Amino acid sequence: MALRTISAKNAAALDKDLMSVGAYSLDQLMELAGLSVSQALYRVHPPSKGRKILVACGPGNNGGDGLVAARHLFHYGYQPTVYFPKKTGNELYERLTTQLKNLDIPFTEDFENMLKTTNHVIDAIFGFSFSGEVRDPFKEVIIAMENTKVPVLSVDAPSSWSIEDGPPESGPGAKFMPATLISLTAPKPLVKHFTGTHFVGGRFLPPSVAEKYDLDIPDYKGVDQVVEVGVSK
Numbered sequence: 001m002a003l004r005t006i007s008a009k010n011a012a013a014l015d016k017d018l019m020s021v022g023a024y025s026l027d028q029l030m031e032l033a034g035l036s037v038s039q040a041l042y043r044v045h046p047p048s049k050g051r052k053i054l055v056a057c058g059p060g061n062n063g064g065d066g067l068v069a070a071r072h073l074f075h076y077g078y079q080p081t082v083y084f085p086k087k088t089g090n091e092l093y094e095r096l097t098t099q100l101k102n103l104d105i106p107f108t109e110d111f112e113n114m115l116k117t118t119n120h121v122i123d124a125i126f127g128f129s130f131s132g133e134v135r136d137p138f139k140e141v142i143i144a145m146e147n148t149k150v151p152v153l154s155v156d157a158p159s160s161w162s163i164e165d166g167p168p169e170s171g172p173g174a175k176f177m178p179a180t181l182i183s184l185t186a187p188k189p190l191v192k193h194f195t196g197t198h199f200v201g202g203r204f205l206p207p208s209v210a211e212k213y214d215l216d217i218p219d220y221k222g223v224d225q226v227v228e229v230g231v232s233k
Contacts, residue, residue, distance in 0.1 A: 003218065008128045033202060034064070044179070045120045045151065045153075047077045051079045052081070052119045053081070053118065055083065061117040062155055065156075065184070066155060074105055081108050083107070084106060101164055120151060145159075146172070146175055151180070154181050160172050160173025160197070161173060161176070164185060181194050182226065199224065205217055
């Protein structure tokens with residue numbers, strides 16, 4: 001099954017519609033997104049393949065999705081460790097980090113060292129709002145993910161990629177190809193450059209909103225929050 005894509009501009013507008021006309025709160029959308037991420041990870045890397053999961057979180061909503069996913073993964077029986085170097089004073093993120101600390105989920109400031117002993121990585125650094133150059137401390141993290149043999153699952157976009165045009169021509173991320181990508185709500189145009197396993201997650205899109213943005217609602221099965229899909233080129 002192939003799905004139509006949504007631009008970064010329209011993805012931002014869609015989120016606003018979900019929080020206005022749709023009456024969702026940011027907390028709800030982040031919880032549903034993080035749940036989808038955790039299910040995608042479970043699909044490609046069940047606990048029997050190794051329980052140590054390193055979750056790299058950026059300072060924006062993509063990072064919040066990663067924090068939520070780490071909590072769900074703990075309850076699935078994994079042993080997540082969180083890399084979250086650019087913490088904000090935002091009350092929502094403070095609550096999400098407190099929830100993880102209450103579960104004794106460790107935080108690390110040394111991504112590259114933790115990468116040596118992890119079984120899988122979740123890349124929740126940059127999402128559809130990313131543009132420009134990658135700056136520290138994430139430059140070295142993206143280079144590490146680019147070069148590691150540990151499988152990586154990217155959330156909404158491989159970090160450093162242009163939402164419209166895919167990987168950068170040079171610099172950090174130019175050769176970054178995660179094993180798995182989960183597109184939230186709908187695929188972004190960058191998927192035409194992606195060659196790994198692709199999921200769509202976010203089983204909450206009202207049909208009226210999908211119609212407004214000319215999107216397809218995937219055929220989710222049972223209680224699944226994700227579905228493996230292709231993409232129309």
